[in-house]
Amino acid sequence: MDPIIIKDFLYKVADDQLILGHRNSEWTGVGPVLEEDIAFSSMAQDKVGQSQALYELLHKLGEGEPDTVAFMRNAEQFHNCQFVELPTKDYAFSLIRHFLFDYAELIRFKMLMESSYEPLAQVAAKIQGEIKYHVMHARTFIRQLGSATEESVSRLQEAMNESVPYALGIFEKSKYEEDIISSGLFKGEEALKAEWMNAITEVVSQSSLTLPDLKAAEPKMGGRYGQHTEHLQPLLDEMSEVFRQDPMAEW
């Protein structure tokens, strides 16, 4: 399999993990209740750790050290979907993003356990076991808060309507999509999206929320090709501030 194709695929998955991990970490110390503060912090730690394991795979394919890759690139060199870079905003938005993104992520890593690229299959087996907890957390709160008070339902619904076009951007296809599928690296974004739609539809149906028409929504694309919102570069500047001051520092 051509390493260019594997690298293109790994970058988008790793960058999603790093950026959403960083956004989740913004709840540390300011969560709405202590358990949620801990939950988002813990999920942040998982995701950033998982991104490191994926950058390590990239390093073995000839890319830079994980720290360098994580902290020394500019926005247009990142391949995350735009959804994960949006500001944390309020708890309703963070929860909806966590729900919509983490279901896609769980299904992606389950599929990757079958990847023909063995090092990725091994890491994916491990990661999907961890993401199960993230999904369990998300679905529980979507069902509880999504059926609770008028305010909780309306705030989640508003966040859902805002999020869906960005969530559809998760499934933006790679320019190597056909090769990715035919080589057995990954089943492909279409297959992932189909399973994801079934999964989220089932959970949302158990709440008072309404899923917007997924076929009518206009997906926010471009992230996989380095086109980002105005929010990514300031996030990267903040993330890498310490590293850029002294890249050789030892802790």
Add this chain to the structure above:
Amino acid sequence: MTEQDIYTLLKDVMDPEIPVLSLVDLGVITGVEIYDEDKVRVEMTPTFVGCPAMDYMKQEVEDKLKSNGIPEPEVNITFREHWSSDKITPEGRKKLKEFGLAPPPASGGANLIEDLDILEKVECPNCGSINTIMKTPFGPTLCRSIHHCEDCKETFEQFKPL
């Protein structure tokens, strides 16, 4: 020096977060190989991909082997065999309980509960009751969840199934 001797040595290296549990009991040592007569290669697998204690554990293993006459041990971290809570030994599970941390259910990964509001029936390490509820799957470290016992009213942690 045999492979068994290495395992015996590593039984003295403790998990930094649960100091009653050795790395062997925890199940993170997934392979020991002696080659070229006296060279040692140890394989470790992380409990969690983002476990911050992994580098520390790796260093502890290297130091332990070096101080026991193995000049250049090779310690590799790998996902070839992935860690699950089923890798914790029976002795490790017993030690966890004595430490006040509920051991994970065996084969936990397969029957992982799907909702927080389902009563999980983890045995309370303080009073032995199973009238308990999971408060959150996310605890003070990635590998622990937080539970509450409805009988003795104590909050306790479980080494979570993975």
